[in-house]
Amino acid sequence: MLRPQFTKTLANTLSKESVNVHGEVGQGQSRLVEDLSRLMRQSGWMVLSIDLNSWKEDYHGMVGELSKQVRAEFITVTKSTKGFGTLIATLDKHAGQTPVLLVLENFDALLNNALHFDSNYAQFIDHLNSLRNQENHRLLVMTGDHYLEYRVYADKIRDLSLLHLTPFELEALSYNDILVELQRHVTQLNDDELALLTRTIYTHPRAFEFLEHCIAQLAQGNRQELPLVHRLKIWDKRFNHYQKRSIRKHFDQLLNWFAIMGREAANWSFQSKLLRISVFGLVTTVLVFFDKVKPFLQSLKGWFK
Numbered sequence: 001m002l003r004p005q006f007t008k009t010l011a012n013t014l015s016k017e018s019v020n021v022h023g024e025v026g027q028g029q030s031r032l033v034e035d036l037s038r039l040m041r042q043s044g045w046m047v048l049s050i051d052l053n054s055w056k057e058d059y060h061g062m063v064g065e066l067s068k069q070v071r072a073e074f075i076t077v078t079k080s081t082k083g084f085g086t087l088i089a090t091l092d093k094h095a096g097q098t099p100v101l102l103v104l105e106n107f108d109a110l111l112n113n114a115l116h117f118d119s120n121y122a123q124f125i126d127h128l129n130s131l132r133n134q135e136n137h138r139l140l141v142m143t144g145d146h147y148l149e150y151r152v153y154a155d156k157i158r159d160l161s162l163l164h165l166t167p168f169e170l171e172a173l174s175y176n177d178i179l180v181e182l183q184r185h186v187t188q189l190n191d192d193e194l195a196l197l198t199r200t201i202y203t204h205p206r207a208f209e210f211l212e213h214c215i216a217q218l219a220q221g222n223r224q225e226l227p228l229v230h231r232l233k234i235w236d237k238r239f240n241h242y243q244k245r246s247i248r249k250h251f252d253q254l255l256n257w258f259a260i261m262g263r264e265a266a267n268w269s270f271q272s273k274l275l276r277i278s279v280f281g282l283v284t285t286v287l288v289f290f291d292k293v294k295p296f297l298q299s300l301k302g303w304f305k
Contacts, residue, residue, distance in 0.1 A: 023170025026206025053106035059120035111150035122154035
């Protein structure tokens with residue numbers, strides 16, 4: 001287990017209420033889900049998990065994947081469900097008193113997204129709220145930022161305040177977390193090299209992803225003839241190359257921002273639009289006025305010297 005105390009506390013909280021775990025990319029969200037799922041299953045929970053980054057443009061595919069997981073749990077369920085509401089009804093019918101945890105990884109793939117978004121997700125948030133409120137069902141939502149920082153751009157703009165999720169911040173890995181994980185996987189380094197590797201990973205902005213990258217490089221024996229300090233520089237350069245975003249992705253992100261601004265502007269009331277136009281006009285007037293009087297003020301400053 002990578003974060004034993006955090007994972008156990010999270011599991012204990014989920015036994016009572018639904019949770020939003022939020023943290024920066026690269027800190028091991030997927031590994032947390034893996035460790036947590038194992039722990040919850042050992043306690044008698046059924047765990048359904050899906051990465052929404054793979055299904056943001058395919059609502060029916062997402063439901064089909066979760067339906068497949070449900071069928072694997074209950075041999076009496078033989079048909080794939082057609083909608084998320086039906087999936088919840090199936091769980092109500094077959095799970096009985098078995099507690100169910102639904103994990104939504106990369107939930108923010110559906111949020112602040114007006115460009116690549118399946119419109120069939122429009123009622124998804126309402127269904128999630130229904131599931132969250134049921135006695136034996138819990139919801140774990142994984143996001144980059146706190147879930148209330150996002151909006152849903154479906155048939156209408158929706159806020160997520162109705163979900164009422166308990167926030168858990170996923171902080172960067174501790175030095176000891178990294179050291180223990182390395183000791184489980186790395187045996188070919190001496191104590192000084194292990195300390196150097198641990199420090200380097202600890203200070204990396206995407207610590208968990210870089211940890212996995214270094215473990216893979218060591219397992220493959222890449223550049224083992226070089227001192228570790230030189231290998232780390234090579235591995236870091238290679239890692240950054242893998243993480244580099246293409247120009248197309250940056251352009252796509254910009255288009256999505258314009259699409260969101262368009263949706264937000266269309267959502268403003270007439271009074272709101274009038275107020276924004278007035279404020280914009282006032283600010284523009286002040287800036288133009290200041291630009292005009294600036295030479296005069298500068299001349300006065302010189303006159304008083």
